[in-house]
Amino acid sequence: WVTAVSLQGWRIIPIYVGHQAPCTGRPTAIRFAPPTAALLGTADAADAVLQAKALGMLPGSAIYGDMEHYSAGDVACRTAVLSYVSAWTKELHRHGYLSGMYANLTSGAKHLSAASVSPAYARPDAIWIARWDANSTLTGWAGIPNAQWPNHQRGKQYQGDHNETYGGVKINIDSDRFDAPVRDQNVAAGQVLSDM
Numbered sequence: 001w002v003t004a005v006s007l008q009g010w011r012i013i014p015i016y017v018g019h020q021a022p023c024t025g026r027p028t029a030i031r032f033a034p035p036t037a038a039l040l041g042t043a044d045a046a047d048a049v050l051q052a053k054a055l056g057m058l059p060g061s062a063i064y065g066d067m068e069h070y071s072a073g074d075v076a077c078r079t080a081v082l083s084y085v086s087a088w089t090k091e092l093h094r095h096g097y098l099s100g101m102y103a104n105l106t107s108g109a110k111h112l113s114a115a116s117v118s119p120a121y122a123r124p125d126a127i128w129i130a131r132w133d134a135n136s137t138l139t140g141w142a143g144i145p146n147a148q149w150p151n152h153q154r155g156k157q158y159q160g161d162h163n164e165t166y167g168g169v170k171i172n173i174d175s176d177r178f179d180a181p182v183r184d185q186n187v188a189a190g191q192v193l194s195d196m
Helices: 002-007 034-054 075-094 108-114
Strands: 062-067 098-104 126-130 154-166 169-179
Touching (some): 034 075, 075 108
Parallel strands (some): 062 098
16 A cells, blocks of 8 residues: 555655553543653654565655643653653664654653753654644744754644545545655655655
């Protein structure tokens, strides 16, 4: 399927749903605890690489971790998320892949932005925010300066689940705008692709 849709001209945004923040409100989420955040970030990234390679996604492609919304005011949780994402990023880089992170604008994305200059954390190469405001703009995000992730490194999910019809087939999808690295079957190690 990956090869077929790539040949049709589609770009693929690989997203990996791994462990979630200890303070997430999702009842079915498999959470990491603060002491194991980095260990599980590394393990999830290593598994994401194995899954990506099995689908023919070459080094140089981006893999996006999914960090669902969590309690933004919980300091221990925030620190655990930053440790997880840093470990995720380091492990993907070790294997030659780019690190992306899908996060809510008011929790994960805000915290990644605030920690972006800290030497304590590895910063993801791209960010994909969830902000369902029907505005597809990739700049002017509250709490995230335009100078962060400015070079084809941003994506935005601006509308949640809704039905659309293509070719007579109704599907339930989200709406996103993307100008960030994606998967491409022809990508060589070290290249960054953008989908505009």
